[in-house]
Amino acid sequence: MARAIQLSLDNVISGQGGPFGAVIVKSGAIIAEGVNRVTSTNDPTAHAEVVAIREACAKMGAFELHGCEIYTSCEPCPMCLGAIYWARLARIYFGNVAADASKIGFDDSFIYQEFNQPFPQRSIPMVQIMHEQALAAFRAWKEKPNKIPY
Secondary structure, three states, X not given: OHHHHHHHHXXXXXXXXXXXXXXXXXXXXXXXXXXXXXXXXXXXXXXXXXXXXXXHHHHHOOOOOOOEEEEEEEOOOHHHHHHHHHHOOOEEEEEEXXXXXXXXXXXXXXXXXXXXXXXXXXXXXOOOOXXXXXXXXXXXXXXXXXXXXX
């Protein structure tokens, strides 16, 4: 956790991004690190946790990080939490909570509120179209004998 916190502080001091850092650990050793790179790369998905997950997956040559744990300087946002679950990390350790981040302008509570809204009433309305046509790819996946499940 100390390394994740130091990464978050160093990122602020260097001016490269927001105050967030993350490390992924396997068997007691750090295998990947990440810092918030949203503004330096113009990538809204470049949160510290996602950056660390991408690096860890590349190093391990796998899209699942079984047996790994993530240490992050702040409670993960909804996007990062989703990525952590998809990566199958074993445990999440965090320093700050979402309320701490909110106090300095990083408030993601509205995203959680959006999940409870009907699709058309969300701040970015969601409209389902071409459902039957879209199902074609799902049918093909279901019938594919040599797929890699995840």
